[in-house]
Structures are given as C-alpha cells and as structure tokens.
Amino acid sequence: MIKALVFVCSVLATTVWAQESEWNKAFNVIWESRWQQSGIPMGAVRWPSESKSIKFSINKSASSSNANRAREAVNLITKVLDWKAIEVEEGNSEVQIEITIRHYKDDELRQAICHASPSWANWLYTKQKLSLSEQYAYRCVLHELMHAFGFPGHPQGDTVLSYFEGNQSSLKPMDEFLLKTWYSNDIKVGVSPFITVNELTQQWVLKHVPQPQQEAAAAAQIKWHQDMLKTMEDFATAKGEPPTILYRSGRISEEGVRAGRANIQGMLGAAYINGWTVDKDISKAARLLLMGAQAGNNGAAGILARHLTLDTWSKEDATASCQWLQTTPVATTKLNATVQQAALESKTCKSSLAP
Ligand SMILES: [Zn+2]
Structure with missing residues (x-):
C-alpha cells in the first residue's frame, strides 16, 4: 500500500514538473521575443491600433x-x-x-x-x-x-x-x-520590458492553461519572473557569465555585452525605484542607477539626477551619486547641464557632500 502511494505521488510530481517545464519554455519564448539583436530588451512599441x-x-x-x-x-x-x-x-x-x-x-x-x-x-x-x-x-x-x-x-x-x-x-x-x-488593452505602450513580459506571461497562463492547473501555472509564472529578475540582476552586478539570452538574441560583441549590462542596470534601477514587478528598494535602485550611469547609460543618469532633485533619497543612498555628479563633467554624464546642476543643488546632495 505504501509502495503504491509513493508510486502515485511520484507520478503526480513528475507530471507537475513536466508541466512546469512546459510553462517555463513558453515564458522563455515570450521573454526572448522582446530582445533585440543588440542584446537589449525592447520597451513596448507597436502600431497605432485605433483604425484597425x-x-x-x-x-x-x-x-x-x-x-x-x-x-x-x-x-x-x-x-x-x-x-x-x-x-x-x-x-x-x-x-x-x-x-x-x-x-x-x-x-x-x-x-x-x-x-x-x-x-x-x-x-x-x-x-x-x-x-x-x-x-x-x-x-x-x-x-x-x-x-x-x-x-x-x-x-x-x-x-x-x-x-x-x-x-x-x-x-x-x-x-x-x-x-x-x-494589440490588446492589457499592454500599455512605453512601459518597462519587465512589465510587458510579466503581463504577457500572465496572459499566456490565462489563455493556455486548463482551469484545474491555473493556480499551479500562476505560481510557476511568479517564480519564473523572479528567477528571470535574479538572472538579470546577477548580470547587472557582474556576477557570473552574461545570461544565455544575450547570446541567443543575436550578434553579440564584447561592446554589446557592456552596453547590454549598462541597459539592464538602468532597467532594474527604474524597476526598483518605481516598484515595477518588484518591491520598491531605493538603496538597490540607487546603486544600480549609478552603475548604469557610470557605464554610459544616459537614461539611468537622467533618472538618478531627477530623483536626487526630489529630495527623497537618504544621505546614505545619495552620497555616491552626488559625488559622481560633482566630479564628472556633463560631456561624460551626457546630462543636460541644468539637470545636473539642479541635482547637485538639491538638499540631498548638499548635505551628502558637506564636509
Ligand atoms: Zn529576424
């Protein structure tokens, strides 16, 4: 009897595992469909759809x-x-x-x-x-x-x-x-690729998984998304090898990997600052945005400067960014001089840079 039960359980476990791996395959296809050959995931762009x-x-x-x-x-x-x-x-x-x-x-x-x-x-x-x-x-x-x-x-x-x-x-x-x-209302143009992939994979579960497995598939989708973010974060912080998706997405050179990393740093920084498919984490956002900005990601530098101007960061989170802005010319930060100056004159940077 016990033997028979163990057997049944292992068959069930195998079935769930096989399904989960099928689901993950679909999630991976969806994620890879968002990547450009340059090694950067693309934001949400599409044709205007009103005229159909x-x-x-x-x-x-x-x-x-x-x-x-x-x-x-x-x-x-x-x-x-x-x-x-x-x-x-x-x-x-x-x-x-x-x-x-x-x-x-x-x-x-x-x-x-x-x-x-x-x-x-x-x-x-x-x-x-x-x-x-x-x-x-x-x-x-x-x-x-x-x-x-x-x-x-x-x-x-x-x-x-x-x-x-x-x-x-x-x-x-x-x-x-x-x-x-x-081309449905579920996708909003211009949003972060993390938001679009989350929406697409959730929709895939709703439309393709039979009702009895919906709950398990929804849990698998959440886990897949977290694992994907972890892979991106490891890449952003230069832990381990660049993710395979980067190479599978096309003709990647060393320069491409560097640009891809700077882009992911900015994307993750923006996600953590806004709580896009992750829990808000300003310290993490500040670190990632600065890494991206230092690696030449102009978008990351812009987000960083604008947020310093809002005076919402703690001194601890802001100091490294304020120092970078103070010691780096606009030719390198690629920021509008007024934007860079405004960030440096924020209360946050003044107190962070005070001797
Ligand atoms: Zn093609």
Whole structure:
C-alpha cells in the first residue's frame, strides 16, 4: 500500500514538473521575443491600433510569386488581429510597411537575407521598411512581419521568430497569442520590458492553461519572473557569465555585452525605484542607477539626477551619486547641464557632500 502511494505521488510530481517545464519554455519564448539583436530588451512599441488597419506597399519590380507571398503573409497577420490590410502603391506617402523584394548578390546574402528596419515616435511605429531577398523571401517574410508588428527577438521555440524554425509558411499558436495580446488593452505602450513580459506571461497562463492547473501555472509564472529578475540582476552586478539570452538574441560583441549590462542596470534601477514587478528598494535602485550611469547609460543618469532633485533619497543612498555628479563633467554624464546642476543643488546632495 505504501509502495503504491509513493508510486502515485511520484507520478503526480513528475507530471507537475513536466508541466512546469512546459510553462517555463513558453515564458522563455515570450521573454526572448522582446530582445533585440543588440542584446537589449525592447520597451513596448507597436502600431497605432485605433483604425484597425495597416497600409503596406510592395515594390513593382518584385517577382509576382514573392509579391503574392508577401500579400498573403500580411493578410495572415491582420486576420489574427481582425484588422484590414490595405495595399497602396509603391512610393505612397501614407505607407506604413514598405516591402522591397529584390535579387541579392552573394556578398549581400552573406550579410543578411532579410531585414526589418523600424521607425517610431512616442512608442508608436511610424514606418517599417522590410528588405527581402528574392531568393529567401518565401521563408522570411512572415518572420520579418512579426518583427514589423513589434517582436524584435529570435526565441528558440515553436514560433516563426525562431532562427531554427523549418516551417515559416504559417503562424504558430505562440505567434498568434503574441500578436493578439500585444494589440490588446492589457499592454500599455512605453512601459518597462519587465512589465510587458510579466503581463504577457500572465496572459499566456490565462489563455493556455486548463482551469484545474491555473493556480499551479500562476505560481510557476511568479517564480519564473523572479528567477528571470535574479538572472538579470546577477548580470547587472557582474556576477557570473552574461545570461544565455544575450547570446541567443543575436550578434553579440564584447561592446554589446557592456552596453547590454549598462541597459539592464538602468532597467532594474527604474524597476526598483518605481516598484515595477518588484518591491520598491531605493538603496538597490540607487546603486544600480549609478552603475548604469557610470557605464554610459544616459537614461539611468537622467533618472538618478531627477530623483536626487526630489529630495527623497537618504544621505546614505545619495552620497555616491552626488559625488559622481560633482566630479564628472556633463560631456561624460551626457546630462543636460541644468539637470545636473539642479541635482547637485538639491538638499540631498548638499548635505551628502558637506564636509
Ligand atoms: Zn529576424
């Protein structure tokens, strides 16, 4: 009897473990979909969605088979979003997604076979230029369109965003989930990548996990998010190797790793100062923001200076930052001189720097 019970329990435990590892795989795919090739996770940028439509053009010189393939691909995406795809003439000034398909020379193919180049303002896309080679357009057009709709990453998993995915002719359930959720009210443009990944993974649990396992999956999501933050924090404070996601996200150089670290320092600092998916912790925020600022992250320097001006930091938290601002010229801090001066003249910095 005892033996039988032990057996049952271990089978149950194995099932839960297997499910949790499946859930974590999905969470990882979602997180990796947010990472740019430069090794930096992207904030929430998307197309304006009020008109529920997108205007696209295809160059007239494209082969008709690839032009049709591109049309079909745009339609696959707009169908998921319940939007209208409006094709306009090449060169039309209102075009949003400008697709150019042409024959690439061998040396161009070595560089890139397909490419998406975004422009945006106030966290909304204004244009996406898609350059596709005639030789590979049939394989990469959906992938590039996923980039064009807001997903810069290349996750390992069952999605057309994957570098290793064989079948690129239709959207996968994960792609459809990402698109639908990205253009829902659950996602706010401009917010921290930590907030967007938390929202996306929570939504994935709600939409994909059967009711009886919802509670376990919600707990797994919380644990996954905390583990992810820990990995980012270890990277930010230079403990251990850079996270694998950094290398999986693309062409990472040493310079890229440094820039990525400075960016994560700023992102974590902002999260701790505002309580974005973490408990507020000003001391930790102050340390991370200063690290980021010293490593050339201008955004981190700006947050730091503005918060010093508010006089809400303790002397203990502020001293190192005030000293840095006092001894570093604006050419290096990359701050507006008035902003830097205001921080130095704050009560906090005056008392921190007093002999
Ligand atoms: Zn790509």
